[in-house]
Amino acid sequence: MKFAILAPGKIAHMMAKTVTQLEEVECYAVASRSYDRAEVFAKQWNFEKAYGSYEELAEDPEVELVYIASPHSHHYEHAKLCLEHGKHVLLEKAFTVNAAQAEELIALAKEKKLLLAEAIWTRYMPGRKLLDDLLADGVIGNVTSLTANLGYVLTNVERMIKPELAGGALLDVGVYPINFALMTFHSEVAEIDTTAVMSDKGVDLMNSVTLTFADGKMAVLHSSMQSLTDREGVIFGDQGYIEVQNINNCEEIRIYDLDRNLVRRVNVPEQITGYEYEVLSCIKAIREGKSECPEMPHEETLRVMRLLDEIRSKWA
Ligand SMILES: NC(=O)c1ccc[n+]([C@@H]2O[C@H](COP(=O)([O-])OP(=O)(O)OC[C@H]3O[C@@H](n4cnc5c(N)ncnc54)[C@H](OP(=O)(O)O)[C@@H]3O)[C@@H](O)[C@H]2O)c1
Structure with a gap:
């Protein structure tokens, strides 16, 4: 093509x-x-x-x-x-x-x-399918909530800081935690609680977003263009939790049981980029x-x- x-x-x-x-x-x-x-x-x-x-x-x-x-x-x-x-x-x-x-x-x-x-x-990568299959298999039981964050130091990047280029953390990096949440929870968002720290030019430097879903699930999200974050996504269930190392390019999925013991590591396939x-x-x-x-x-x-x-x- x-x-x-x-x-x-x-x-x-x-x-x-x-x-x-x-x-x-x-x-x-x-x-x-x-x-x-x-x-x-x-x-x-x-x-x-x-x-x-x-x-x-x-x-x-x-x-x-x-x-x-x-x-x-x-x-x-x-x-x-x-x-x-x-x-x-x-x-x-x-x-x-x-x-x-x-x-x-x-x-x-x-x-x-x-x-x-x-x-x-992140929507197209095989790591996402692996994660969805683990959740569907019930490896951490009934999933109730998740957290996810993404942050890089981008305060010197022109397209991030300029409002006329639609800058700000949310539109650039914040879309990853949001997509992580929406890929995991499929019911309607019933409530949004959010706050942001704005730059003097009027773009968000960092933000927090809590989404409460109609079926009672909750996602607590953070993104920043001011600091490096650990890029983790953690999904919590009534039988354990799953850590996703790097929600922006999944490197490893770790499964923990109710005693917080690491019971399984799942790797993603080799990729070009x-x-x-x-x-x-x-x-x-x-x-x-x-x-x-x-x-x-x-x-x-x-x-x-x-x-x-x-x-x-x-x-x-
Ligand atoms: N999927 C990912 O992992 C990922 C990672 C980084 C960025 N992105 C996305 O990719 C897009 C570009 O990001 P980037 O980091 O590559 O940006 P960048 O290095 O600034 O490149 C953007 C390009 O857009 C062109 N452009 C057209 N109109 C412009 C304007 N008014 N001001 C500035 N540049 C203009 C420029 O090319 P010419 O002037 O040469 O035409 C410029 O080189 C954004 O939507 C960003 O969110 C995605």
Whole structure:
């Protein structure tokens, strides 16, 4: 499949490193706002074409699937451009700035019969399936609650600190604890308790979010762009608990019994970078004529986006 990258920043390099190792992918084109940046990237990763504008990429009839890795503020505009030109789209997280934009893009993809998928890699990784299977097998009994956190020191990263680039901890790193919770608990969110520490520019530096679900379960979440956190997710049940080491790229799952003894360690399979799973899922969905990936259906993207809107409305 002819694969293209729009916005060759930091994460786009990781994606290029990944897709160059996938035989299903033909590394075809890259577009930057600067031709020179696109050309350097294309040479480095052996992409056939380099474009100095996103429009030129969208207008290339050969391009099939576009991976969009621009700042959150521009996801809507760039995804719309690609969809309007008949391209399938894999769009980085946070999907859009708000749920209304997400709804519009999803409707457009459906109307054009194109794939539109959110690049939230933790949804597609095999570690998640392993975890879901353990929970379904009842290894920690009846699950009641969980905690999850993610934090990095990102206060010098432009797209994180600028409100005009839709910066802030929640939209960037906070989506991982939220997705971790929503992948584990499927009933409706009945109540949200949240607080944030805001920067002088008006983006959240860190936040806490407690979600109470309609079936009585609870998720206690934290994300930060000010400090490094242990990235742990812990799921609690009435027969023990499960630790997930690194909710942003699962390295190990540890199961504890009611005496707090570690009874089992589960490792995840070897991976290229971890980004291959979302790409392979997109290719499969496109070949099957689907407009969404089963690992992250549109309804789940919207569930996340509506939650992000509601959380931020509570900080206002
Ligand atoms: N899935 C993951 O694990 C993961 C990890 C990190 C980031 N991400 C996501 O990937 C996206 C990009 O993150 P990143 O860390 O790669 O960012 P980055 O290094 O800042 O790259 C973003 C790129 O977007 C382009 N761009 C277009 N309009 C822009 C504007 N107005 N201001 C600044 N840049 C603009 C720039 O490329 P040109 O000017 O060359 O076109 C820039 O290089 C975000 O949505 C982020 O949440 C995902």
